[in-house]
Amino acid sequence: MDIKKWGLKKSPWVFHLNTGACNNCDIEILDCLTPRFDLERFGVQLVTTPRHADVLLVTGPVTRQALPRLKHVYEQVAKPCLVVAVGTCACSCGIFDGSYHVAGPLDKIIPVDVYLPGCPPKPEAIILGVRKALNKL
Amino acid sequence: MSEATKGLIEQVKEALGGKAAEFQLESPSRLYVAVAREDAREAVEGLFRNLGARLVTISSVDTRPGIELLYHLAFDRAGLVCTVRTIVPGPSPEIESITPAIPGAEWVEREIHELMGVDFLNHPNLASLILADDWPEGSYPLRRSDG
Amino acid sequence: MTLSGAFLGLFYLVVFPGFAFTAVVGLFSSWVERKLSARLQWRVGPPWYQPFADFLKLLGKENVVPQGASRIGFFGAPVVGLAGVTLASTILWMANISPGSIFVGDLIAVIYLLMLPSLGIIIGGSFSRNPFGATGASREVKLMLAYEMPFLIALMTPVVKSGGLISIGALLDFQQGQGWMLGNASCALAFTAALFSSQAKLGLAPFDISEAETELIAGPLVEYSGSALALFKLTKAMLLAVLPILLITIFLGGARTPRTPLTYVLVLGFFIVLKNTNPRVRIDQAMRFFWIPLLALATLGIVLAAVGV
Numbered sequence: 265m266d267i268k269k270w271g272l273k274k275s276p277w278v279f280h281l282n283t284g285a286c287n288n289c290d291i292e293i294l295d296c297l298t299p300r301f302d303l304e305r306f307g308v309q310l311v312t313t314p315r316h317a318d319v320l321l322v323t324g325p326v327t328r329q330a331l332p333r334l335k336h337v338y339e340q341v342a343k344p345c346l347v348v349a350v351g352t353c354a355c356s357c358g359i360f361d362g363s364y365h366v367a368g369p370l371d372k373i374i375p376v377d378v379y380l381p382g383c384p385p386k387p388e389a390i391i392l393g394v395r396k397a398l399n400k401l
Numbered sequence: 402m403s404e405a406t407k408g409l410i411e412q413v414k415e416a417l418g419g420k421a422a423e424f425q426l427e428s429p430s431r432l433y434v435a436v437a438r439e440d441a442r443e444a445v446e447g448l449f450r451n452l453g454a455r456l457v458t459i460s461s462v463d464t465r466p467g468i469e470l471l472y473h474l475a476f477d478r479a480g481l482v483c484t485v486r487t488i489v490p491g492p493s494p495e496i497e498s499i500t501p502a503i504p505g506a507e508w509v510e511r512e513i514h515e516l517m518g519v520d521f522l523n524h525p526n527l528a529s530l531i532l533a534d535d536w537p538e539g540s541y542p543l544r545r546s547d548g
Numbered sequence: 549m550t551l552s553g554a555f556l557g558l559f560y561l562v563v564f565p566g567f568a569f570t571a572v573v574g575l576f577s578s579w580v581e582r583k584l585s586a587r588l589q590w591r592v593g594p595p596w597y598q599p600f601a602d603f604l605k606l607l608g609k610e611n612v613v614p615q616g617a618s619r620i621g622f623f624g625a626p627v628v629g630l631a632g633v634t635l636a637s638t639i640l641w642m643a644n645i646s647p648g649s650i651f652v653g654d655l656i657a658v659i660y661l662l663m664l665p666s667l668g669i670i671i672g673g674s675f676s677r678n679p680f681g682a683t684g685a686s687r688e689v690k691l692m693l694a695y696e697m698p699f700l701i702a703l704m705t706p707v708v709k710s711g712g713l714i715s716i717g718a719l720l721d722f723q724q725g726q727g728w729m730l731g732n733a734s735c736a737l738a739f740t741a742a743l744f745s746s747q748a749k750l751g752l753a754p755f756d757i758s759e760a761e762t763e764l765i766a767g768p769l770v771e772y773s774g775s776a777l778a779l780f781k782l783t784k785a786m787l788l789a790v791l792p793i794l795l796i797t798i799f800l801g802g803a804r805t806p807r808t809p810l811t812y813v814l815v816l817g818f819f820i821v822l823k824n825t826n827p828r829v830r831i832d833q834a835m836r837f838f839w840i841p842l843l844a845l846a847t848l849g850i851v852l853a854a855v856g857v
Contacts (some may be wrong), residue, residue: 268608274601302591304582307598312765315773316611318605328533342609342773364542365532 272318272344273398275307279317279341283334283370285324287349289384293321296387308394314340319394322370325353325360331367338374346397348378350390355379406430406479412452413483417444422446432483442489442497445472448483456499459483459509461517463545468494468517495520514545565641568633574785577600580813581788581820588824599785607780614771617677625672626772626779632664633786640716640793644803647717654802655714658794659703659784664781666692666749669758672780673768685830688758691748694838695755699745701846705738706798709853720802727800734852739799743818746791748834751784752819754826755834792816 282290297303297310311317314337326334338347349370352358357369370376377400380393410432414424420440425433436444440496448454454474462469467490475482489496498521508522511530518541519528529536560566578599586593636658644649651657666688673685700749706729707714710722719729729735748755759767766772769780792815796803800811805810 267604271601271603271605271608275598275605299589299591302586302593304586304594305592307594307601313770316766316769316777318609324635328536329531331533340612342612344609 267268269401273401275309276318276346276394276398277309277311277316278319278321278394279311281314281323281337282320283322283324283354284327284366285351285353289323289353292384292387293323293350293390296390301387301391303391306324306395307390312362317341317345319346319348319397321348321350321390321394322354322374323350325357325363325366326368326370326373328365328367331373334373346377346400347374348380348393348397349376350380350393351357351385352381352383353354355381358383403479406481407428407488409476409479409481416447416452417485418442430480430482432481434483434485436485436487438487438496440490441470441472441485442499444485444498445474446502448474448485452476453480454483456503456505459506459513460476460521461513461543463517463543464488466490466521468544470496470519472499472515489519493520494518495522497522498524500524511532517541560642561606561634561638565645566638569641570634570637570786570789571782573784574787574789575603577788577816578785584817584820585824588821603778603782604841606781607656607775609774609777610638611774611776612675612771614732617771618675621671621770623676623776625668626676626776626783627668628671629665629668629783630667630779630786632661633790636661637786637790637793639678640790640797641803643716644720644793644797647715647720650715650717652715652718655703655707655716655719655798658716659700662749662787662790662794663692663696665787669780673758673770676768676771678771680765680770681768684758684764684770687764689755689770690831691755691757691834694835695745695748695842698741698838698842698846699749701843701850702738702742702745703794703798705735705846705849707851708850709735716797719798723801728801732853733857734849735799737845737852739795741842741849742795742799743815743840744842746795747819747822748838750787750791750819752823754822754829756828757831757834782786788816788819792819814841 280290295301313319320338320341322334324330347370349355353360354370357366360366367373378393378397380389382389388393408430408467412435413432414421417434417436420436420443422435422437427433427543434444434507438540440444449456454476457473457475460471460473467488469486473482474484496519498506498510500510500521501523507524507526508530511527512526513519514521514527515532562568579594579596583593583596613619639650639654639658639661643654670685670688673688674680706719709729709732710719711724713719723729730739751759759769768779772780792812793803795815796808796811
């Protein structure tokens with residue numbers, strides 16, 4: 265396998281983006297990154313700027329206010345990059361479907377690689393989702 | 402209900418006496434006071450300044466007579482929450498802002514203005530807060546008539 | 549200089565003990581740092597190839613340059629740091645392996661070259677056209693002003709103690725004859741000062757102020773991605789390999805004995821444990837710490853050395 269692809273599989277740096285979520289999924293993502301689940305075993309590190317990111321963890325149905333910001337962040341991410349839609353709201357708007365301020369689920373705006381339903385998905389599910397995204401490479 | 406709470410309720414009734422249209426004790430820790438639109442600001446500020454209440458939040462409901470604003474004030478030591486309710490009627494509802502006296506109400510009133518269309522007079526900054534930058538003017542999402 | 553001499557010099561610079569050797573040792577040390585930190589936090593930690601995977605992955609990402617940022621400064625900054633640390637490592641190791649082969653005053657050269665990585669970060673942050681980058685760069689400047697002074701005074705203490713020898717080879721011979729520098733009281737104080745200054749130089753907590761993640765996004769590296777970021781990370785890892793060797797060479801008798809890996813791991817262990825047991829300090833607290841207590845300690849050390857203790 266291409267050595268750079270091997271590097272990408274073994275060292276996914278995640279960036280977390282909230283596009284209007286209720287914060288429940290964000291709390292679960294934070295849980296994932298604590299020593300209890302120890303994602304550093306898989307080489308996962310939380311990075312603070314989209315430029316350093318390999319995996320974009322997006323939560324929330326994309327609100328109209330977050331829409332231009334989401335597009336901006338996606339443009340800033342250094343490709344190749346995987347997008348994981350975390351939570352039911354990112355996958356399909358969930359209970360906010362058709363609301364006055366929602367610009368549609370995530371895949372209407374940026375290409376999504378892995379969908380993680382759940383309200384919120386458990387940390388184990390989030391880890392599984394990131395692994396599946398990496399195995400797709 | 403403790404003696405202290407009963408005393409507090411009496412104090413509230415005394416402070417708001419002339420202005421209040423009705424007092425309602427829904428439960429031992431919930432007191433509702435209905436006032437006219439013109440007296441709402443004075444009533445709330447009176448409770449805040451003179452009786453030491455804490456503003457919890459302001460909620461608004463779109464009812465048939467008009468938009469109802471509920472100012473929730475908490476007396477933490479006594480465990481009593483007093484709600485001052487007022488109806489703001491009309492197609493362009495307006496009421497005096499309590500922000501000059503209670504700075505913490507600034508964003509709450511901004512949100513109500515944005516989503517319900519209530520104009521707060523003397524508010525320092527009624528810019529948009531939650532809705533998207535390109536949201537159409539004059540469209541207030543949480544009113545019953547709109548979407 | 550003969551052609552074969554030039555080739556030999558190039559070999560020393562690029563392969564051993566220069567770039568390739570230092571890079572590998574540096575990336576391994578970076579793994580040791582992460583694994584030990586993980587163990588101290590009751591977790592498992594990354595596998596041994598993790599820093600190598602990080603480096604290779606970064607090489608495969610695209611290089612994004614912010615609009616309006618100068619390309620020369622933006623791409624030149626990581627190269628400056630890498631060149632500095634590579635050269636410093638080569639000189640240091642060559643002085644250890646064949647003491648006579650380096651010029652007199654190589655200690656000064658090494659100290660000067662070890663300032664270049666921080667300079668690279670400052671340049672990179674300033675050329676990023678980003679307020680976080682600029683703030684991170686300014687913090688790195690302040691930090692440098694803070695820790696370089698005690699560091700220099702501490703490193704000059706063995707020179708004063710040995711009677712003015714500024715060649716690493718000569719210092720090694722001196723220690724061969726007279727025992728470790730660390731055995732003298734003045735040098736013990738200087739060693740302590742040098743340890744803390746090295747913590748700041750390496751950018752490890754409690755002095756990782758310029759790249760303060762929770763406050764400054766990524767500090768000076770905020771706009772970097774791809775191979776430029778890979779070079780910055782590699783420079784940091786290589787610095788982790790060079791600084792303990794410098795301290796061992798000057799204070800602990802040199803790096804050519806079989807005891808060296810053990811002392812190297814012990815010094816590295818000190819940095820890691822200090823990193824994991826301390827929260828980050830503010831920039832003004834760091835400056836106060838380096839300019840008052842640590843500078844006093846280093847000055848006391850050099851004064852004692854001058855007196856002959």
